[in-house]
Amino acid sequence: MPAGNGGLSPRLRKVLEDMAERIIPSGGPDYPGARDVHLADQVIEMIQSFPGAMRGFRAALMLWELSPLFLSFQFRTFSRLSPEGQNHYLESWEKSRFFFRRAALTGLKGLFMVRFYGDARVHEKIGYREGCLQPLEQVVPPWSPEEEGR
Amino acid sequence: MIYEGKDFSADVQESAEVVVIGSGAGGPVVAKELAEQGHSVVMLEEGPKVETKDFTPDPFRAFRRFYRDGGTTMALGRPAVPFPLGRCLGGTTTVNSGTCFRTPDKILRKWRREFGLEGIEPEKMRPYFERVEKIIDANPVTPEIMGRNGEIVLRGAKQLGYSSGPLTRNMRGCRGCGVCTLGCPSGGKRATFLNYIPRASHFGAKVYCDLRVSKLLVKNGAAVGVEGAILDRDSGKPRLKFSVSAKLVVLAAGAIYSPLLLLKNKLANGSGQVGRNLRLHPGIRVCALMDEVVDGWRGVPQAVFVDEFADEGVMLEGVFVGPVLTGPVLPYFGEKNKELMFKYKNLAAHGAMIFDETRGRVRLGLRGRPLITYQMIPEDVKKGVKAIAYTAEIFFAAGAKKVYPTVSWMPEMTSPRQVRELLSGRVKGADLEFMAFHPMGTCRMGTDRRDSVVDPYGESWEIKNLFVCDASIFPSCLGVNPMESIMAFANRSADYMQEMKLKG
Structure with a gap:
């Protein structure tokens, strides 16, 4: 479901795709990952559904891209790190002693997982099936004056 | 009309x-x-x-559609508490x-x-x-709609002799669809x-x-x-x-x-009290990996309580949520997180809220929006740690293989011994992840x-x-x-x- 790039430059698009792939890596037919469900496109589509949010999103991606330069002194931007380097960088957020860095990683996970684990193809693989424990035969209606006599 | x-x-x-x-x-x-x-x-x-x-x-x-600001309301502090x-x-x-x-x-x-x-x-x-x-x-949750997640918690609590039972809910004809919060x-x-x-x-x-x-x-x-x-x-x-x-x-x-x-x-x-005295009932969430299939999303998500620790300011009440909301709160990212999520059918989840003494505040923020602050006091952090420990203990008693306590330096527990370690360890508020659902007092x-x-x-x-x-x-x-x-x-x-x- 390509949603267009939402005004993302190829570089920012790569940042988004790399982040998605590190957080939910692809691997094997039974374990779909970010690439298998076009997660970057889904995230762009989601952000675009909030009027005006794309601008802030682009800025946040650029900030993330540049952040290794001043947070880990790797002298490389995020998209130029190897996959292992990107994993190490994310790990430094996960294990940070600063609450807000750890919380930010949880937020990032949420951003990608809200689409990934909302995808019917993923539901099938993890065995999740929406539905009620008891058959939903009919909806219980709102109160009506007739109900008082029941 | x-x-x-x-x-x-x-x-x-x-x-x-x-x-x-x-x-x-x-x-x-x-x-x-x-x-x-x-x-x-x-x-x-x-x-x-x-x-x-x-x-x-x-x-x-x-x-x-149904939540304010898409459900992103948050009290600022260390830790920040979303509610x-x-x-x-x-x-x-x-x-x-x-x-x-x-x-x-x-x-x-x-x-x-x-x-x-x-x-x-x-x-x-x-x-x-x-x-x-x-x-x-108002009616109590019946066995037909409770679901296995609730049954597991009751089983663990019973094993330990803790006071517990099904919750009373405002419901008639509930089918246990598992999505109350949506x-x-x-x-x-x-x-x-x-x-x-x-x-x-x-x-x-x-x-x-x-x-x-x-x-x-x-x-x-x-x-x-x-x-x-x-x-x-x-x-x-x-x-x-x-x-x-x-x-x-x-x-x-x-x-x-x-x-x-x-x-x-x-x-x-005139009293200066408007917006002050904010209480939240901050809550923690603990997940557990079981041998048995749980299918925790089937049934009432918040079905049971354990009130054994009410005198210590801790009330155990859990919510099992769908995969979208479970993934981000499980530890790790990448393969390790994905591996866990692909065992979603075997995951159980429960939580607890604490009786908070912390007093947060609601102020008038930028553009007329609320600025909410809540700096958790050490006594409440201790209650949070107890809440996690008691919930983990119950899961182990119910047969959990691993427990995920949402403590930054203890992403998972593999034995009840670690419950004691947690209780005796030095835990700061910022080491925990809280959520809340009950703002009051302002x-x-x-x-x-x-x-x-x-x-x-x-x-x-x-x-x-x-x-x-x-x-x-x-x-x-x-x-x-x-x-x-x-x-x-x-x-x-x-x-x-x-x-x-x-x-x-």
């Missing part, structure tokens, strides 16, 4: 005896009780009208877990003893609880848009959705109405103006937006106008005929889910309004 913003193409002017702001747990009770007595009532809701058929199991869509709030017809009752508790007798006595509140003794409040419970269909698709969870609001409407109350109140009108020291805007549903921007003149103004916008409206209007704050009631915002019936000490009827008025945390308490106290305030303000 229920109107929506789209029904109007010109400014609206209304007049009524009573105008109620907010359609969550408190407002509809006042609206129904006074409309039934023959009074003209207008109730205003900022969010959209909802019906059971509108609910979707897609969390993204549900949070966007999603409902914003739709029925307010948070539409998207809560539907747990019903009466205000504990101990709390009512404490309020009598410490705050001098009279007339709220357990025996005097009992008729209000009974009346509310009848209307909202809006009940069966109508089984009886939110106020299914009971109090239709009753209020039947007795002649007018209900308006998509309306945001910005101004409380006051004349000669008494409230005389409200003004605001009719919102465009899609953009959320003001489209038209509306005003309601009324004899009584009832604020029931919840513990964040009721004080915010008072602060914006610079009203009723317009507290009392008997002294110098340190409370409203009197024991919810009327402002300073602005006559201005009432607050939501969780803002509670002078301390309740230790239980507040919905039924809000309703009972709102019913009591409505009786007072009828007797003292409207009769004759």
